[in-house]
Amino acid sequence: MAVPRTLPTDESRALLDLTRDLTAREIAPRAAPDEADGRFPREVFATLGAAGLLSLPYPEEYGGGAQPYEVYLQVLEELAAAWLAVGLGVSVHTLACHPLATFGTPEQRAAHLPAMLGGELLGAYCLSEPHSGSDAAALSTKAAADADGYTLTGTKAWITHGGVADFYTVLARTSPEGAHGISAFLVDAHTPGLAAAAPEHKMGMRSSPTAQIHLDGARIPAERRIGAEGQGFSIALAALDCGRLGIAACATGVAQAALDVAADYAQDRTQFGGPIADKQGIRFMLADMATAIEAGRALYLAAARLRDAGLPFGRQAAMAKLFCTDTAMRVTVDAVQILGGYGYTTDFPAERYMREAKCLQIVEGTNQIQRMVIARDLLRKG
The missing domain is CATH 1.20.140.10 (Butyryl-CoA Dehydrogenase, subunit A, domain 3)
Known part of the structure; x- marks a missing residue:
């Protein structure tokens, strides 16, 4: 049943109508069979990106929709009602984009955000580890700095879109100073030394892969760090x-x-x-x-x-x-x-x-x- 909404503008009401039309045609019919078979609907996210629904809360100058969160969340609710793997996937992608969109430099945003928001790329957010879940400040993945950039070593766990994402927002330790020693990085999925484990076997959400991400000497340039060194934990909490x-x-x-x-x-x-x-x-x-x-x-x-x-x-x-x-x-x-x-x-x-x-x-x-x-x-x- 379509729930009546109070939306601030004609544009936002049109967005919700577009979402309902897309879910009825492209998403809801696939939910049950794809969940049963564990098929990840990558092409659905490309469709949502082309429709402007992967970029709603971000600035127009980078390809975003410049919509308030009040509108974005109601779109997300409609997607999740049709198929949670898609609704949650959009939420995770938005989460993965948040550090760069909010804390990145203008040059970083111009270089990366348009593709991230347009559906060409799908993101994942790497904070949790096998022994660091609720206690996120205890993470142990290391980012060792040198003259050319950073070398990332460690394992991230419970990563939605692990193995199918095109980029990973990774929180790693640049110093031993607890929460103040964590920094944020934007890591391309094709980076040598980055590999995904086999997906977890889950009770639900079977069409949404969840996997560990192994970083074994993954080298990234310094310009892939988001924010200052040591700012990563506050970036993670804001996201x-x-x-x-x-x-x-x-x-x-x-x-x-x-x-x-x-x-x-x-x-x-x-x-x-x-x-x-x-x-x-x-x-x-x-x-x-x-x-x-x-x-x-x-x-x-x-x-x-x-x-x-x-x-x-x-x-x-x-x-x-x-x-x-x-x-x-x-x-x-x-x-x-x-x-x-x-x-x-x-x-x-x-x-x-x-x-x-x-x-x-x-x-x-x-x-x-x-x-x-x-x-x-x-x-x-x-």
């Missing part, structure tokens, strides 16, 4: 605040899709002489599902408006990610329950939505980490 809003929007899309399936089924399924939608127990479940989804949507949009206004939004981004992904988990479980035995089969997408929702409680910082972020900001002194 993650934006990325968490992307995950919140994706979670809302998955939850909305699950609600739509459950509501349609409840009206069609007859038991005890009438549709199960006439039963109070089912009606109350649907009402609670819809209310939670609307609350989550309002929360992520409120955080987006703070970001668009140039105001602090980190706490609200963590709240949105926490609430929307927990909501997606509850809503998808209830959708499976409303469908009964059919909900547990692949004949309906409810079971896929439930598996996808679990992933969203983990990525971009687990929901336990979000609670730590919220409490730390809430209790900060001074």
Whole structure:
């Protein structure tokens, strides 16, 4: 069901109409079969890039759409409702572009952003490591400097688009000084010494490859460093605040899709002489599902408006990610329950939505980490 939106301009309303048309024609029909077969839809991202949907929150001078985050996130929600691998993929690509777009020099942006935003290139974001996930400041991948550039050595883990990305935004250690010794780099996928491991075997999101990235003496020029040496951790945190809003929007899309399936089924399924939608127990479940989804949507949009206004939004981004992904988990479980035995089969997408929702409680910082972020900001002194 197309959810009515309050959008700021005619252009933004046209963008959402374009997104809905593309998802209906190019994305939704492929979701179930490609998920079942684990096929990565690389050409879909090229289509989205050609339509201007990979570049929405970035400046026009570099090929971006110059749209507020409030609009970008609603587009992301529509994509995720049709196929989470695509919605999450766009969010990850936007995350991978963020450090260069925000902290790069004008020369770096002019050299790299147009291809990154136009769909020619697909990005991945390399922060986590096998022994450094939630404790991101403990990362150990090293970037050793010399007169000509840097040599990167280490392993990154849980990388969405690992092995299929064209570029990787890599956080690596340039000094042993904890969080202050981390720097950010833009690494081409064809760099000698960079290799992807076999994709992880996952419960859901099977058409979105997740893999380790091995850096074994990968040489990159100095102009591929983003920001100053030692600035990488603050760059990473700024990117993650934006990325968490992307995950919140994706979670809302998955939850909305699950609600739509459950509501349609409840009206069609007859038991005890009438549709199960006439039963109070089912009606109350649907009402609670819809209310939670609307609350989550309002929360992520409120955080987006703070970001668009140039105001602090980190706490609200963590709240949105926490609430929307927990909501997606509850809503998808209830959708499976409303469908009964059919909900547990692949004949309906409810079971896929439930598996996808679990992933969203983990990525971009687990929901336990979000609670730590919220409490730390809430209790900060001074």
